[in-house]
Amino acid sequence: MPANHNASLTHRRLIEAASALFFRDGINATGIAAVAEFAGVSKMTLYAHFASKDELVVAYLDERNERWNAAVLQSLAAADSPAEKLLSLFDLHRQWLFEGGLRGCPYVNSAAEFPDRSHPVRQAVDRHKRGVKQHLLDLAQNAGLANPPTLVRRLFLLLEGAFLTGALENDDSVFLVAKDLAAELIDAAQPRAVV
Structure with a gap:
């Protein structure tokens, strides 16, 4: 070999x-x-x-991010409408929380241990979170939804809140509530026919 x-x-x-x-x-x-x-x-x-423990931590976070992005693409491919694609991210977050033993988000956990935003570990965390927001923004824009930046902020807060609450309460079903709220936000942002 x-x-x-x-x-x-x-x-x-x-x-x-x-x-x-x-x-x-x-x-x-x-x-x-x-x-x-x-x-x-x-x-x-x-x-x-x-070369260092920090380098290993960054590699761990970046590798997880690569797996996450691959899972996002697979999830989006299985959904039909733009709204379903956005909502599929809630199902995917729920699945990852459950598969992680309801231990929370490794990126949030890492950020708590490395609060200095200039630290390489924190930069890896920020790359991942920006990527999640970018997926949401791309989907919202492609769907022609109203005010995509505001919608993305709201959807991102729902995702993050559900992930943290699910871990704290040891209950991944909070994603069902978050997904229902997300569906309402997406529906409200749908382009309306001019009469």
Whole structure:
């Protein structure tokens, strides 16, 4: 097996280990030694792939963001109308909250541990959140909905609020309420026929 293939597999294992531990235990509470041990490699091997813990955290968040964007595209492809596409994001958020054991949003969790907006981890969080807003904005604009920026702010707050409330109350059904409210907002923003 080529050395670069082995290196790629090791890199992947390290990100998976970091993902599991950072999400479960928190970033600051998880040491590099724990990640290396969980991945089945030495600390020296970990540092051969990531120059610092911050670099590993950013890689974990960026990799999760790539998986998220792929899931968004799949979700949107399964929906028919523009309104269904927007609402499908509520179903997708609910699914990810449930699959994450109702532990909350890893980006919000990371932001709480790294409040300095100039820190690379916080910048990775901000990239993800901007991406979520951009998906909403693109969909709202493509649907011809009224005042897309305002609608997006409202839908984003519903998504974030449902994610946080679902985690705090250990209840992913809050997304049903959020989705109903989102449907009302989307309906109110539909272009009306001129009579």
